[in-house]
Every structure is written in structure tokens, then in C-alpha cells.
Amino acid sequence: MKLMRVTDPEKVLQIITAQFEPLEKAVICLEKAGGYCLAYEINAPENIPGFNRSTVDGYAVTAKETFGASEGIPAIFDNAGEVLMGQTAPSIKPGQCCLVHTGGMLPKEADAVIMIEDTEVTGTTVQSFNQVAPGENVIHRGEDLKQGDSALKQGHRLRAPEIGLLASLGITEIEVNRRPRVGFFSTGDELVNYNQPNLKPGQIRDSNAPALLHLARQAGSEAQYGGILPDQFAIFVEKSRAMLEEVDLLVFSGGSSVGTRDFTARTMQELGRPGLLVEGISIQPGKPTLLANCDGKPVLGLPGHPVSALNIFKIFGKAIIDRLSGHKEKLPLPTIKATLNRNIASRSGRTDYVRVKVENSEEGLKALPIFGRSGMLRTLAEADGLLVIPAEKEGLSAEETVEIIPWD
Amino acid sequence: MKLMRVTDPEKVLQIITAQFEPLEKAVICLEKAGGYCLAYEINAPENIPGFNRSTVDGYAVTAKETFGASEGIPAIFDNAGEVLMGQTAPSIKPGQCCLVHTGGMLPKEADAVIMIEDTEVTGTTVQSFNQVAPGENVIHRGEDLKQGDSALKQGHRLRAPEIGLLASLGITEIEVNRRPRVGFFSTGDELVNYNQPNLKPGQIRDSNAPALLHLARQAGSEAQYGGILPDQFAIFVEKSRAMLEEVDLLVFSGGSSVGTRDFTARTMQELGRPGLLVEGISIQPGKPTLLANCDGKPVLGLPGHPVSALNIFKIFGKAIIDRLSGHKEKLPLPTIKATLNRNIASRSGRTDYVRVKVENSEEGLKALPIFGRSGMLRTLAEADGLLVIPAEKEGLSAEETVEIIPWD
Secondary structure, eight states: OOOOOOOOHHHHHHHHHHHHHOEEEEEGGGGGGGGGGBBSSSEEEEEESOOOSSSSSSEEGGGGTTTOOOSOOEEEEEEEEEETTTTTOOOOOOTEEEEEEOOOBBBOOOOOOEEEEEEEETTTTTESOOOOOOOTTOOOOTTSOOSSSEEEOOOOOOOHHHHHHHHHHHHEEEEEEEEOOOOOOHHHHHHHTTTTSSTTTEEOOOHHHHHHHHHHHHOOOOEEEEEOOOHHHHHHHHHHHHHHHHOOOEEEEOOOOOOOOOOOOHHHHHHHSSSEEEEEEEESOSSOOEEEEETEEEEEESSSHHHHHHHHHIIIHHHHHHTTOOOOOOOOOOOOOEEEESOOOOOTEEEEEEEEEEEEETTEEEEEEOOOOOOHHHHHHOSSEEEOTTTTTTOBBOOOOEEEOOOO | OOOOOOOOOHHHHHHHHHOOOOOEEEEEGGGOOOOOBBBSSOOOSOOSSOOOOOOOOOOEEEEETTTTTSSSSEEEEEEEOOOOOTTTOOOOTEEEEEEEEOOOBTTTTTEEEGGGGGGEEETTTEEEEOOTTTTEEOOOTTTSOOTSSSSTTOOOBBHHHHHHHHHHTTOOOOEEEOOOOOEEEETTTTOOOOSSSSTTTTOOOOEEHHHHHHHHHHHHHEEEEEEEOOOOHHHHHHHHHHHHHHSEEEEEEESSSSHHHHHHHHHHHHSSSSEEEEEEEEEEEEOOOOOEETEEEEEEOSSSSSSHOOOOIIIIHHHHHHTTTTOOOOOOOOEEEESSSOOOOOOOTTTEEEEEEEEEEEEEEEEEEEOTTTTOOOHHHOOOOEEEEOTTOOOOOOEEEEEEEEEO
């Protein structure tokens, strides 16, 4: 029997980056830009802010006229009026000040704002019991962004702060890398659609499809489901080829038997060049994973066991979607820290993904490993996340602090 | 001048839980159930799996007939055929075995599966060079879930594993707590819509609205924007009241001036009982935050500075959305660990949110604090996340390991 040639998980991620390219560009409106990656560098078309603004409620003044002011010897100003929000500030003359609200424009003669707490008003006279330095309580024209400055680099993913920044610049249409389309097929003659109410002996419902579609959408792709493919090579290849024309990533899920894997691997070889790149990953669960490059498009063969299929798609499926989306960030996944409640064994040379429940206790968060075969979805639904035991470790000890990647 | 009464961030989260209730129930289909929380406990309507399944490719046997088998003295079986996937397994007689694939059904007489690697086939004779225990390489009927067992508890949030579990049970319609509708108003006469190309002096674009709408949708709500409200009390109250009838959470963003805050606070008192609950949070940036309960509906007044508004909505707006959605999980937010590259000062008694950039270096991940006023969106767009300095700390030292909440 042929042994499976396995690849390191880190190496698989490198292969994904090396083999596949970000998709072509598309223009989208700002309201829908969240999650997309910029296809170009954006330079600020104007200054932000466009005028000198007060950061407090107070009186705009020429700073040097406050020098020496104190509780005992206040500086005295004549109140020249109020800056109305959204309007040009009035002028002030020497010895004058002007009421300004947070965010309001400074008169062109003013270079600082005295906080209202430091003043006392009698009629049109304003006393300042404090001195201010030039620039104090002012955000200057162009201080956030100068016209022409780089605002966001190519590949930057658009989160809420970026959306706000682009809105402040009045940029409402943005060039991004197109979002990937992902197509899913299920395989295995034992599978029936999950909406089938009654099962015959030997049948099981295709539970991977809706779970994977959800994961793919969460990862920022448009996901579609092609149904359950029969174990007949000609039909399998024909349907796969048709789907691959429509999508940017094709995913097979189902059957973990050697026969089904061989079948999927043969299909991958038919679909394009160079074909199969990875025929197993040194990871548990999830070892029998296939990855191919079929004429530039990634094709992923997931293991059939539900726990393995979801774990693998969460890590490697998402990595492919990120790559196609033009995502450049290379930060690790965020984790929750907890104390392990027992020892866990692990084989050196293999990365282990352990399902973990996280519980609050008086001594802080506890990580409780959940054991159970990778066919058992209940064990994954009980888990708050995954604990990764790196290949070089031979297990973990009780009371160790561990980091858990949450299922979200 | 009146001092702002501030509330602890932890206390604000407790107020949110105590004052507001999950929304009413709704029925949704499984395909769209991701992110919703279960409004009831789900018991398994059937066994999962529904039959004894093989977890490997091999030969189904009666385990005791393999006892004593070894490399030198194999156990010998007559091959009674093959279990076809999705079909009832054939019967086997004493001395017989049956080829079964991963996921296939076991014959009712078989109680174990010999792995194919441990066998050799000659014609219809199968030699087993290994013994198997009863139950070995088998997942039993009901082993994942027994009919009638609790599959998922009320309040459980539906992620990919839960969607898979429900699909495996054939449950395609689910009762959940309805998703909250969130309405946003911007306030401040200096604001103009962000799609306005040219600004007059003193005007700025309403950059908070699109950023907050994105955050609210990410947090699992349906978000709508009501526009920019003028600073006229009667109109302000009338428009707010109309919006509050349509939504489950009303959010004001804009103006940080004392006048604007007072205005928003007065509106909240008009909208319903008991009215204002929080008139400031001991947090930096984000202190001038308002929270009210208006006849059972939460109304949130965000600080006007963009960085503050986004931080506060990310933490407290999301907490309100989670509460209304029926979310019960109380795990901390996941973080990225990194080493701080410099000292940061912080005032004791106040929780500080510091913008941080995370960079890869030879010694691992480095956390680089980004300083800048809370009006500056660029500083937030440059940041990978937030570093929280708890109220009891008086700053952090260079080389400390810190945890960063990523902006996603």
C-alpha cells in the first residue's frame, strides 16, 4: 500500500502564497467595502482636517496673550463672539477671544484654545486663569493627513477605521481585489441532502456542506454549493470542470476512504496543470487533505470527517481565500489564554488540533480538552476553540498556560 | 461647571446585562442561521450516527474470531462481499468478513473492523495479521448523539460546528432570538454627508456613520442610518422617537462638545423611562459616552471623536447587540500576544485603550504603540488593534508581554 506523503502545515501555507495570485481588481462603493483589500495605494486628495479645529470647548486666542496668566493674575479678553459649527470663524483682533466648541474652526488669528473650565465670563469680558502654549488644544489643518500623503497602502484590508478614514476624505468608490467565489461539492454515495427527513440504513446527511458554506462566507467569499457528486469518474470530472470555470476556488468534501481520496486526486490531475501539490498534511485531525493548482486555480480536497473538514477549511481554506483577496497581513490568529486542566499527549513531528472548552473558574480561565473521534460533530459544537500543539512538542502538561483559537 | 459622573467599564457591561433582555423569537432556515443564538434547547430527534459505521477502510468481522492473530499466525476469513456506501450491509456468517469503506455500515453480526493495512487478500480469502477488540474502528449508533439527548442548549450561538450538527440531524428550521436592528444618527452642525465632494470652511464629512454601520453589521445586527440631525431640540426628539420605534438600539454619534452631549442627554430623558443610566465611562479615549434605557430599549450616545466612537462601539455597542441577540457566552475577546517596544504611562483608576501596531521581528512579535489625538483616524487605520491598560495599572514597561485585541 502506498504511504501518504505529508507536508508541514507551515509549508502548505507557503505553497498557497507561492502558487496563487490575488484576483483581478473591481470597484466597489464604500458602504460595501468592509473586508476587501485595496488594490492600489490611496493618497489623500485633501488635508484632514481641512482647517485648524479646536479639540475642546473653550475660547480661541493668540497664545502669547495668555502668557503669565494664573489663578491670581488672569489674562483678560474681550469676547468677539462665537464660532458657529460648520461655519467660517469670525476674525479676532489683539486682546480679543472667541467662543469655540469642540470640533469648531479657529479664527485665522488664533493659535490656541483656553479650556472653558479655566475661564470666567462677565458680560463680554473673559478672564483666563491659565496660560496656553501655541497649538494647545488645536488639531492643525493636515495634522491627521496632509494632501498627497499616503493614506492607505495597497493590500491594506478595509476595516471600520479605514472606512472612516476614506469617508473623511470623501472617497466613496474604491478599487479592491475582487472577492473570491468558492464552489463546494460533496462526495460519497452514503450522503443525502441534509434536508432529507428520513434516512435509509447506511445513509447519512451531508452536514459538511452548510457548515462549510457558512465558514467560507465568514472568511469573505461568495460561496455556492454544487450538490453531492456520484462516485462515477466521468460525471465527477465533467461537473467539477464546469464548476471550476465559474469559481476561483473549488472544494471537495466527503469520503475519507482511500478510494474516495484517490478518486478526488485523479480528478484534480484531470482539471489542470500542474495538478496535485499536497497529498496530506502533518496535522491531526485533517491529515488526508489534498491541494491542487489546476491551471492557476486552487482546488482543495477536504477530509470527510466533519471535525477534520471544518478545522482544515478554517485554517487552509481561509488562507486561500485571504490570498485570492489580496490580503497581505501576516499576523497570527488571535487567541484566548487559559490554564490547561490536564496533561495531553501528542506525537512529535505532527501538529495536533485539540478541541477545547473554556470555562471561567475562581483561578481564571480553564481549558478543558474534549476528546472524541473526528467524526463527532457534537465534540466540536461543545468546544469554544482549538488548541494547537506544535509539531516539536510531545504534549502539554496540566497547569500550563495555553492559547486557544476561538471558533467564531 | 458640573463634573462628569463616570462609571467603570465592567460596571457598564453589568448594566447592559441587567437592563436589557434578548429580543423575541424568530424562525430561520439553517442556511442563514450562522451567528444567531438558539431560543430553545434542541434535543436529538434521532441517533447520530443512525447505524454502526466503520472509521477506517478494512474488513468487518466478529472481533473474537481475530483473537490471537499475529504476523506469524494470521486469522483467516472468507470474504462475503463488500458493503456498498449508503446501503444496508450484507449479513456475514461465522468465519466470514466483509469489505467496508470508511463511513460504511457494519453488518449486524460484526462488531469490529480490521484495517486494510493489516490484511492480505488471496481470491476470496482474507488473512488478518492483527487482532481487533470489540468496537475497534467502529463508531456506534448514537455514539455522537443519542436520540433524546440534549444536542445544543438555549443561548448557544450557531457557528459552523453547530450548523453541521443540526444538518446531521436533519433540522432545517430553527428558533432563534431575532437579530437586533440598530439605527444611527449623526449629530453636529459641522457635519456634511461623506459623499459631498467639496467642503466649505468649518465643515467636515460624517466619517463615523459608514464606519459604525460596518461595525454594527459585523457584530450581527441590521444597521440603518438616519442621517445628520440638526441641533434643534424639537426636531432632534421627534426624529429620534420615530427611529426608536423601528429599531432595537438607537445610537447617536457626533459632537463631543459639552453642549452637544447635554443635548443628547436631554433627548434620552425625553425618549422614555428610566432614561440616562451612564453619563461617562472611566476609559480613555471614550469617556464622554452616554447610555440610556428608554422604555426598555437601549440608546447609546457615542463620543464625537472618531477613534473614541469606534472603540466604544466595538466594546459596548457589541455588548448591547450580543445581549439583545440572546448571546450567553462570557469569554474574553481573543488577543494577539506581543512584546511592548517602549514604556507607556497610564493614569491609575482609568482604563486606557492604546492603539498598537504589531510587527514581526527576529525576536517575535513587537507591539508598537501609536500615539495621536483621538480625532485622528489615520492612527487607528495604522493600528492592528487595541492594547487595554487596566484601571489598576499605572502604565506598562518596555519588554512586557502584552495582549492586543485585533481590529477585524
